[in-house]
Amino acid sequence: MPGSHNNPPTGGATKKWPTLASALCPYLVSLGLWAVFLLVANLIIGPALAPGPLSVLKTIARLALSGVLFADMAQTVFRALMGVLLANLVGGVLGLLAGRASWALKVTAPLVASLQACPPIVWVTIVMVWAGTGSMVPVATVFAATLPFVFSNAAQGVMGLEPRILAMGKLYGVPAARVWRLFILPGIAPFWLAGLSPVLATGWKAAAVAEFLGSHDGVGAKLYWSYQGLRMEELQAWTLALIILGLTLEGAVITPLRRKAAGLAARGAEAT
Amino acid sequence: MTAPEGQPVLLELSGVSKSFGDLPVIAEANLKARGGRVLCLLGPSGVGKTTLLEIMAGLLRPDSGQVTANAPPSMLFQDNLLIPWLNALSNVAYILPKSLTPDEAKNRALRWLGAFGLDPAKYPRALSGGMKRRLALARALAADRPVLILDEPFAFLDDRWHELIATLVAEQAQSGHAVVISGHFVPERLSALLPDRLDLIAVPSQPIGVSLP
Numbered sequence: 001m002p003g004s005h006n007n008p009p010t011g012g013a014t015k016k017w018p019t020l021a022s023a024l025c026p027y028l029v030s031l032g033l034w035a036v037f038l039l040v041a042n043l044i045i046g047p048a049l050a051p052g053p054l055s056v057l058k059t060i061a062r063l064a065l066s067g068v069l070f071a072d073m074a075q076t077v078f079r080a081l082m083g084v085l086l087a088n089l090v091g092g093v094l095g096l097l098a099g100r101a102s103w104a105l106k107v108t109a110p111l112v113a114s115l116q117a118c119p120p121i122v123w124v125t126i127v128m129v130w131a132g133t134g135s136m137v138p139v140a141t142v143f144a145a146t147l148p149f150v151f152s153n154a155a156q157g158v159m160g161l162e163p164r165i166l167a168m169g170k171l172y173g174v175p176a177a178r179v180w181r182l183f184i185l186p187g188i189a190p191f192w193l194a195g196l197s198p199v200l201a202t203g204w205k206a207a208a209v210a211e212f213l214g215s216h217d218g219v220g221a222k223l224y225w226s227y228q229g230l231r232m233e234e235l236q237a238w239t240l241a242l243i244i245l246g247l248t249l250e251g252a253v254i255t256p257l258r259r260k261a262a263g264l265a266a267r268g269a270e271a272t
Numbered sequence: 273m274t275a276p277e278g279q280p281v282l283l284e285l286s287g288v289s290k291s292f293g294d295l296p297v298i299a300e301a302n303l304k305a306r307g308g309r310v311l312c313l314l315g316p317s318g319v320g321k322t323t324l325l326e327i328m329a330g331l332l333r334p335d336s337g338q339v340t341a342n343a344p345p346s347m348l349f350q351d352n353l354l355i356p357w358l359n360a361l362s363n364v365a366y367i368l369p370k371s372l373t374p375d376e377a378k379n380r381a382l383r384w385l386g387a388f389g390l391d392p393a394k395y396p397r398a399l400s401g402g403m404k405r406r407l408a409l410a411r412a413l414a415a416d417r418p419v420l421i422l423d424e425p426f427a428f429l430d431d432r433w434h435e436l437i438a439t440l441v442a443e444q445a446q447s448g449h450a451v452v453i454s455g456h457f458v459p460e461r462l463s464a465l466l467p468d469r470l471d472l473i474a475v476p477s478q479p480i481g482v483s484l485p
Contacts, residue, residue, distance in 0.1 A: 167331050168353050171344055172367035172415060182366055186357045 027247055034243070038236065051233045059233040060240060068222075069237075073245060076218040079135060080207035083142025084199055090143075091150030092192070096184070098151070099158025108151075115148040120206040121213070128214045137214030138207045145206040146199045153195030157188025193261035197254040204249055208242055219245070279306035282450040283328060283345060283419045288337030290323055297323050301337070303473075305419055305450035310441060310466055313454045315475035321454040322350050324475075325423050328452060345419035345452075350427075352408040354396040360385055361392035364411045384410040387440070388433075401428045413440060420444055421452045426459060438462035445469050 034053075041050035051059075063069035098104040123144040127137045161184060169179045211220025219242050226235035283305040290298040297320040305311050305328070313321050326332040327339060329347045354363050364381035372380065385392050388406040396404055405428045412420065422441070426434050442465035445451050463470065 162353065164331075164349070164351070165353050165355060168347075168349065168367070171329055171331060171347065173344070173369065174367055175370050178366065178370075182358060182362065183355055 023251075027251070030247075034240070049230075049232055051236060055233050056236040056240065059237040063234075063237055063241075069241060072217060072219050072222050073241060076138070076207055076211060076220065077245070079138040079211070079218060080142050080200075080203045083139045083207065084146055084203045086139070086143045087146040087150050087199070087203075088196075091147040092154045095151040095154025096158055096188070099155035099188075102159070105155050105159070112148045112152050115144075116152075118145075120145045120209050123206075124210045124213050127210075133214045133216060135215065138210035138218065138220070141210035141214075142203040142206045146203045149195055149199050149202065153191050153199075154188060157191030158184065160191065161187045190261045193257050197257045197261075200249060200254055200257075201246075204246060279308045281305070282307050282343075283341040283452075284339070285324075285328065286338045286340070288324075288327055288334045288339065290320075290327060290332065290334050298327070298334070303328075305452050307418065307448045307450050308445055309469045309471055310445050310451040310453060310462070311471045311473065312458050313452070313473050313475050314456065314458065315454075316456070319475050321475060322423055325421050325452065325454055328419075329421055341419065343418055345421050346412050346415035346417035347420075348408055348412040348422040348425055350423040352404050354404060354407060356396050359393050359395050360390050360399075360407050360410075363396070363407060364414050367411060367415055380414055380416075381410075384414040387413075388436075402430070402433065405429055406433065409437065413444070418448075419450045419452070422454070424455050425453060426455055426457070434459045435461050438465060442466050 038050065038053045038056060042052040044050070047055075060069065098108060120141050123141040124137060127140040127144075131137065131140070165183060166179070169183065207218070208220040208223075211218035212224045213220075215221045219238055222238045223235060223242070226232075226238055281304045285301050285303040288298055288301045289296070301324060303311065303324075313324065315321055323332060325347070327334050328341075329345050330339065330341070331347075355366060358366060361378065361381050364384060365377045368377045368380060382392055385407075388410045390399075390403060390407055390410060394403075396407070399407060409422070409425060412422065420441075425437050425441070429437070438459045438461035441451055441453070441462060445466055446469075458470065458472065
């Protein structure tokens with residue numbers, strides 16, 4: 001194209017900034033609305049029970065500089081991820097097996113539906129009674145709260161596979177390991193990815209609730225201790241930490257996963 | 273002239289019947305697929321040719337009757353059955369026997385893809401209807417089984433590919449394979465190449481009750 005070698009590229013770095021700004025804009029607006037809410041509450045209720053946004057930000061800075069903020073955030077993230085990982089291992093294997101036998105799915109459907117509807121508080125209570133307080137409570141709660149989602153996504157993924165391709169594999173004597181590696185696992189990947197985003201969101205919330213009620217540390221537990229001591233700056237600071245972590249999870253992990261899953265599903269649909 | 277009786281029977285249907293609900297599709301079908309010959313089932317769409325072929329391949333169980341085969345056949349499926357997330361090379365290599373080394377499997381797949389003018393790196397979504405058909409044919413031929421079942425091998429393809437497929441089918445028969453073909457017609461090229469090795473069976477209506485000694 002004439003002139004294409006002579007003209008310096010104009011897009012590149014300059015184009016990235018508006019993209020980044022437009023991506024950050026909704027988050028900044030949300031934080032701004034939160035600050036307005038704190039300000040209004042501060043004016044109506046008073047600083048003792050509703051600290052202003054500035055004192056909350058100062059508290060966050062103090063917690064961050066002391067290292068407590070990051071240590072507890074890491075603790076909560078680790079527990080949530082452990083629970084999700086275990087749920088994926090157990091629920092994934094069970095779901096894959098159930099997806100191959102429609103009767104198994106039919107038999108377990110009511111149980112899975114009721115487990116999906118079960119609030120995390122049920123699991124928190126049971127685990128606290130059985131195992132006392134500590135890391136076990138959030139990990140087990142996240143595991144129990146996310147297991148049915150993983151199970152039903154894996155089972156639906158297997159059921160969505162073309163059964164005649166499986167039959168073709170049998171006709172040609174394709175080894176089971178090859179069938180799993182090249183057909184079944186890639187075939188259920190879009191379902192698994194699509195299911196992972198609600199699983200992570202549910203796991204994150206369940207971890208915070210479980211820590212609030214049944215743990216000594218982590219962001220949820222810090223919320224509880226702030227509430228117990230009526231340290232309202234800290235309460236708001238930990239709330240903000242939870243919200244920021246949740247938004248980071250949504251923006252950095254869940255949204256890309258959702259896009260990837262939609263892309264994979266579209267590719268599979270248009271291919272045959 | 274090659275007498276059919278002199279050729280080994282590689283796959284046999286004896287008194288096979290199949291119904292879907294109240295609809296009888298196949299009634300007492302008796303067929304023999306012999307090595308070195310091409311058995312052509314010719315008839316309109318929807319008459320039950322695919323059902324008969326899938327029973328031959330062992331993919332459908334007949335309500336009654338018996339299917340006897342020395343070894344499982346290779347099959348070209350009417351709906352191709354390509355795996356969307358595997359490229360053309362992997363789609364062919366997927367069904368190749370595990371006794372082959374990876375290099376042997378790759379070379380065999382590449383040879384058949386080349387015969388059908390296909391790019392091994394392309395995914396099914398990037399292929400036209402005719403190219404998908406050729407990929408499915410390449411896979412069926414690469415399997416190299418004694419019995420080759422081809423469900424509508426000439427569908428979705430133009431004359432140029434009819435010629436090539438007819439030549440490949442003739443080569444299969446001449447090398448001792450039993451070939452079973454379904455379709456609406458037999459290309460002239462195939463009749464010309466195998467004037468004395470074709471067994472033509474008309475299946476004009478349901479239920480199919482064909483018999484071939």
